[in-house]
Amino acid sequence: MSGETKEIRLQQVEPYVWEIPKSGEMLVPGRIYGDEALIEHLLDDIRAGKEWNALKQVVNVACLPGIQKASLAMADVHPGYGFPIGGVGAFDMETGVVSVAGVGFDINCGVRVMATPLTLADLEPKKEQLAEELFRVIPAGVGSEGSLRLSDKEVDQMLVKGARFCLERGLALEDDLLYMEEEGCVAGADPNTVSRRAKEREHGQLGTLGSGNHYLEVQRVTEVYDAEAARAYGLREGQILVAIHCGSRALGHQVGTDYLKTLEQASRKYNIPIRDKELVCAPITSSEGRRYFAAHNCGVNCAFANRQALAHLTRQTLVKVFGLAPEQVRTLYEVGHNNAKVEWHTVDGERKKLLVHRKGATRAFGPGREELPPDYRAVGQPVLVGGTMGTASYVLRGTEKGMAETFGSAIHGAGRLMSREQAKRQWRGTELVKKLAGEGILIKSRFMAGVAEEAPGAYKDVTEVADVMHHAGINLKVAMAKPLICVKG
Numbered sequence: 145m146s147g148e149t150k151e152i153r154l155q156q157v158e159p160y161v162w163e164i165p166k167s168g169e170m171l172v173p174g175r176i177y178g179d180e181a182l183i184e185h186l187l188d189d190i191r192a193g194k195e196w197n198a199l200k201q202v203v204n205v206a207c208l209p210g211i212q213k214a215s216l217a218m219a220d221v222h223p224g225y226g227f228p229i230g231g232v233g234a235f236d237m238e239t240g241v242v243s244v245a246g247v248g249f250d251i252n253c254g255v256r257v258m259a260t261p262l263t264l265a266d267l268e269p270k271k272e273q274l275a276e277e278l279f280r281v282i283p284a285g286v287g288s289e290g291s292l293r294l295s296d297k298e299v300d301q302m303l304v305k306g307a308r309f310c311l312e313r314g315l316a317l318e319d320d321l322l323y324m325e326e327e328g329c330v331a332g333a334d335p336n337t338v339s340r341r342a343k344e345r346e347h348g349q350l351g352t353l354g355s356g357n358h359y360l361e362v363q364r365v366t367e368v369y370d371a372e373a374a375r376a377y378g379l380r381e382g383q384i385l386v387a388i389h390c391g392s393r394a395l396g397h398q399v400g401t402d403y404l405k406t407l408e409q410a411s412r413k414y415n416i417p418i419r420d421k422e423l424v425c426a427p428i429t430s431s432e433g434r435r436y437f438a439a440h441n442c443g444v445n446c447a448f449a450n451r452q453a454l455a456h457l458t459r460q461t462l463v464k465v466f467g468l469a470p471e472q473v474r475t476l477y478e479v480g481h482n483n484a485k486v487e488w489h490t491v492d493g494e495r496k497k498l499l500v501h502r503k504g505a506t507r508a509f510g511p512g513r514e515e516l517p518p519d520y521r522a523v524g525q526p527v528l529v530g531g532t533m534g535t536a537s538y539v540l541r542g543t544e545k546g547m548a549e550t551f552g553s554a555i556h557g558a559g560r561l562m563s564r565e566q567a568k569r570q571w572r573g574t575e576l577v578k579k580l581a582g583e584g585i586l587i588k589s590r591f592m593a594g595v596a597e598e599a600p601g602a603y604k605d606v607t608e609v610a611d612v613m614h615h616a617g618i619n620l621k622v623a624m625a626k627p628l629i630c631v632k633g
């Protein structure tokens with residue numbers, strides 16, 4: 145199968161892999177992972193004349209200065225602002241650019257999975273109690289604030305220290321940080337590059353879930369595919385997990401908003417051709433690029449701290465309801481999916497330092513990388529893939545092929561099929577809550593419109609998306625988990 149439209153020529157180059165050949169202003173080809181159904185959906189957007197479409201965005205990213213190898217799209221790809229969501233672009237540190245669109249506004253939005261010793265038999269008698277307690281304890285929703293209020297000085301400290309800020313205040317176990325990407329803190333964060341408005345918006349938001357597609361979910365492992373990796377990760381069939389999906393809240397959004405104008409001016413100043421107004425960018429080495437990246441790193445650390453504070457509240461709740469010891473609720477892993485990271489990769493046989501933008505895509509390092517916890521290094525990094533509140537989530541692992549082809553990247557979720565407005569027209573939140581309760585899934589939310597926006601039918605089939613990456617050899621399936629309780633904003 146191949147797809148041809150007025151603007152996009154798409155050809156299959158191997159099973160589950162498609163390419164848009166380099167042409168015109170493209171500096172590299174576009175590369176998309178998908179099966180025929182997923183690819184047809186992308187092509188349908190173009191045939192329907194939709195200007196806002198993922199394949200066109202893949203082409204636009206391929207035109208940015210300094211991009212390496214290919215403009216990449218994972219199997220969960222869908223349109224975003226500038227970069228597609230599910231998009232990956234790696235840039236040479238000397239000739240490349242940094243872009244707000246390549247990160248997104250919820251900087252370092254990501255997933256933490258916590259493993260417990262509990263089984264379904266332990267959970268069922270206290271399921272409603274746990275759901276109510278989590279809903280009471282976890283601040284969720286638009287503008288939600290928690291009890292951990294920070295001073296101006298403390299905000300600055302948190303932006304530099306990330307999750308360690310929480311550890312120093314008794315809101316973490318030492319092992320939590322070991323099992324986080326970058327151990328919960330990236331270097332190069334400078335609070336002086338973050339606006340006062342952004343910091344003011346953060347004062348009451350540490351340890352809050354937010355709204356949209358963010359959630360806290362209690363899950364049960366229903367299937368294990370890779371026994372060796374599951375053993376390394378401490379996963380077993382029937383085990384109860386807790387997944388936390390959120391990001392840097394209002395601070396991250398404000399950083400993105402603040403720097404859009406800066407990078408728009410930089411695009412003109414440095415004569416960077418921009419095919420989409422959302423793709424404004426600056427050379428990585430420029431003063432504008434360095435300032436945005438330093439502010440972005442503050443947003444990354446803010447998200448690490450936020451998820452750690454939520455993990456602490458979750459752990460306290462599980463200890464209270466089930467009488468567990470705190471260390472029995474362990475961090476399996478945490479990884480972000482909206483960030484730009486300085487990483488070493490091999491390009492055309494040469495080891496190079498690159499700035500890898502992952503927008504709705506997850507880092508997925510393969511076996512042997514020293515950045516991984518020692519007990520995971522032999523099998524590769526856990527990849528945490530969120531599904532929907534009515535389907536399933538997956539734990540995958542990074543591979544050597546993924547390192548070679550995608551700069552060690554992965555899907556981050558199912559990927560949307562329709563907009564939030566379309567979903568609200570098609571579903572009612574109260575009806576979804578009732579339907580899912582009948583399937584044994586308790587939904588706790590104060591905003592029924594938000595539940596409708598996140599209806600399972602508004603998303604691609606997460607199993608199909610995970611299978612594409614598995615069969616392509618980029619990310620391999622380790623385990624599947626199905627939801628039992630979901631707390632949403």
